[in-house]
Amino acid sequence: MTGEAVKDEAVKDGALLTVEDLRVSFPGKGLRAPRTEVLKGVSLRVGPGETLGMVGGSGSGKTTIGRAILGLVPVASGAITFAGERIERASARQRRRLSKDVQVVFQDPYTSLNPSLAIGDTLSEPLLAQGVGRREARRRVGDLLERVHLPSDAAARLPREFSGGQRQRVAIARALAIGPKLIVCDEPVSALDLTTQRTVLDLLLEIQERTGVSYLFVSHDLAVIRFVSHRVAVLHKGEIVETGDAARVTGDPRHPYTRSLLLSAPVANVAEQRARREAFERERAAS
Numbered sequence: 130m131t132g133e134a135v136k137d138e139a140v141k142d143g144a145l146l147t148v149e150d151l152r153v154s155f156p157g158k159g160l161r162a163p164r165t166e167v168l169k170g171v172s173l174r175v176g177p178g179e180t181l182g183m184v185g186g187s188g189s190g191k192t193t194i195g196r197a198i199l200g201l202v203p204v205a206s207g208a209i210t211f212a213g214e215r216i217e218r219a220s221a222r223q224r225r226r227l228s229k230d231v232q233v234v235f236q237d238p239y240t241s242l243n244p245s246l247a248i249g250d251t252l253s254e255p256l257l258a259q260g261v262g263r264r265e266a267r268r269r270v271g272d273l274l275e276r277v278h279l280p281s282d283a284a285a286r287l288p289r290e291f292s293g294g295q296r297q298r299v300a301i302a303r304a305l306a307i308g309p310k311l312i313v314c315d316e317p318v319s320a321l322d323l324t325t326q327r328t329v330l331d332l333l334l335e336i337q338e339r340t341g342v343s344y345l346f347v348s349h350d351l352a353v354i355r356f357v358s359h360r361v362a363v364l365h366k367g368e369i370v371e372t373g374d375a376a377r378v379t380g381d382p383r384h385p386y387t388r389s390l391l392l393s394a395p396v397a398n399v400a401e402q403r404a405r406r407e408a409f410e411r412e413r414a415a416s
């Protein structure tokens with residue numbers, strides 16, 4: 130299929146991001162070891178203004194999907210289409226252009242910000258790189274801080290003066306700086322305590338409502354995924370085993386792996402969890 134043909138299809142079905150039959154492998158350990166296939170034909174789509182939650186256990190390949198979309202790992206085969214443009218083997222120039230539309234928020238707010246750069250400089254950097262003038266950049270930094278509910282004097286301070294939750298707000302503000310269409314959120318709240326998790330998730334939802342940005346939201350935590358996602362894809366050993374509406378996948382999972390994920394989730398509602406476990410065990414005994 131030519132690049133043009135894929136472009137037309139992607140635009141026609143209204144997807145912002147389409148991943149088709151994506152395969153990624155890494156060299157095995159040892160000289161003659163075969164490569165390890167980490168993604169084994171993953172397909173997904175994210176619509177404009179939509180959050181696709183990507184959930185799966187450790188090592189299932191969640192982060193690798195995000196990294197492939199961002200061009201940070203080589204793709205063995207398959208197609209990644211963003212806004213009608215094939216990007217799985219984007220050139221450095223294409224990547225620079227794409228960085229305006231596709232941003233990322235990483236898990237660890239303690240390592241994702243430059244410790245020697247004042248918050249204002251961290252936020253103005255992407256703006257200046259896009260050709261925004263200094264004065265306008267300063268004004269927009271003020272807006273960004275306001276949008277993520279940080280005080281305007283934060284601009285002059287260093288990351289070490291902020292808590293984990295506040296730093297993650299800065300990371301979100303940086304991702305938002307040049308008005309992206311898609312943010313890959315890679316476990317953005319996993320390093321935060323429960324109360325802070327909630328405020329950062331609320332912020333992400335508020336931003337989506339206001340700007341219409343799409344999220345590919347990676348997490349191992351089903352409760353977090355249920356809270357933020359419109360649709361959910363469940364990844365297991367490099368393959369998507371179940372996908373669908375968030376309430377359906379997390380409330381009435383069809384695949385045994387999704388059910389086991391649900392059962393191993395921390396217990397928010399003991400009665401609900403017990404009923405689910407009993408139903409699961411009855412079904413297993415009957416099969």
Ligand SMILES: Nc1ncnc2c1ncn2[C@@H]1O[C@H](COP(=O)(O)OP(=O)(O)OP(=O)(O)O)[C@@H](O)[C@H]1O
Pocket residue numbers: 155156167185186187188189190191192193194349
């Ligand atoms: N650059 C790399 N080189 C070699 N192996 C890698 C590389 N990146 C990831 N892997 C391997 O690929 C597999 C999937 O990793 P990935 O980080 O995508 O999983 P994950 O689902 O995000 O897991 P976690 O929740 O633990 O971060 C793991 O076995 C990991 O060791």
